[in-house]
Amino acid sequence: xxxxxxDPGPFNVPEGATVAFNCTYSNSASQSFFxxxxxxxxxxxxxxxxxxxxxxDGRFTAQLNRASQYISLLIxxxxxxxxxxxxxxxxxYNNNDMRFGAGTRLTVKP
Amino acid sequence: DTAxxxxxxxxxxxxxxxxxxxxxxxxxxxxxxxxxxxxKKFLKIMFSYNNKELIINETVPNRFSPKSPDKAHxxxxxxxxxxxxxxxxxxxxxxxxxxxxxxEQFFGPGTRLTVL
Numbered sequence: 001x002x003x004x005x006x007d008p009g010p011f012n013v014p015e016g017a018t019v020a021f022n023c024t025y026s027n028s029a030s031q032s033f034f035x036x037x038x039x040x041x042x043x044x045x046x047x048x049x050x051x052x053x054x055x056x057d058g059r060f061t062a063q064l065n066r067a068s069q070y071i072s073l074l075i076x077x078x079x080x081x082x083x084x085x086x087x088x089x090x091x092x093y094n095n096n097d098m099r100f101g102a103g104t105r106l107t108v109k110p
Numbered sequence: 111d112t113a114x115x116x117x118x119x120x121x122x123x124x125x126x127x128x129x130x131x132x133x134x135x136x137x138x139x140x141x142x143x144x145x146x147x148x149x150k151k152f153l154k155i156m157f158s159y160n161n162k163e164l165i166i167n168e169t170v171p172n173r174f175s176p177k178s179p180d181k182a183h184x185x186x187x188x189x190x191x192x193x194x195x196x197x198x199x200x201x202x203x204x205x206x207x208x209x210x211x212x213x214e215q216f217f218g219p220g221t222r223l224t225v226l
Contacts, residue, residue, distance in 0.1 A: 027111055039136045043217035043220055046215070096165065096208060097158070098155060099155075100152070100154070102151055
């Protein structure tokens with residue numbers, strides 16, 4: 001079983017749609033959780049951290065369920081500029097070692 | 111002003127050659143990393159250095175040798191290149207080794223290595 005698993009997609013949605021991505025992780029000792037965004041042929045960039053109580057940043061909402069070892073990202077009112085690959089990331093118990101999912105590809109169409 | 115820079119951006123070479131990729135960060139960070147992203151886009155950590163000291167060394171062939179002359183630089187040397195080494199290699203840095211929402215990891219633009 002992979003340490004971090006994501007649905008690879010692709011997700012093709014129209015502008016304005018709401019889309020949700022899921023991610024599961026295998027190591028129950030995982031400490032910190034993040035969503036990164038990677039544009040085509042570019043480096044990954046931090047989108048947002050994921051807190052136990054859930055957190056929101058504008059159109060983006062992240063949720064964490066430690067019991068189920070599950071993380072989600074919800075994007076509301078999708079924009080063309082949201083088209084990218086979204087990487088689910090967890091750190092192991094020492095909070096230094098990041099493990100990346102393979103990413104979920106999103107394409108937002110006009 | 112590039113925070114994390116890598117050179118070269120593209121590297122095309124023959125099997126069996128030895129090559130190096132350089133990484134520099136001007137953020138004053140203590141911790142630096144090397145990642146490999148393969149053709150399936152899977153990003154995997156290879157090494158991590160904190161203040162020039164190796165702290166993470168994943169199961170990587172010993173043909174790969176990182177070198178950190180100072181905490182602002184982490185270079186990657188690869189001996190006897192193989193076809194399977196073709197990938198994008200990303201350098202990254204963070205303020206210190208404890209990654210969190212307050213200690214973000216910044217990535218360089220990547221080096222696309224193609225071994226023929």
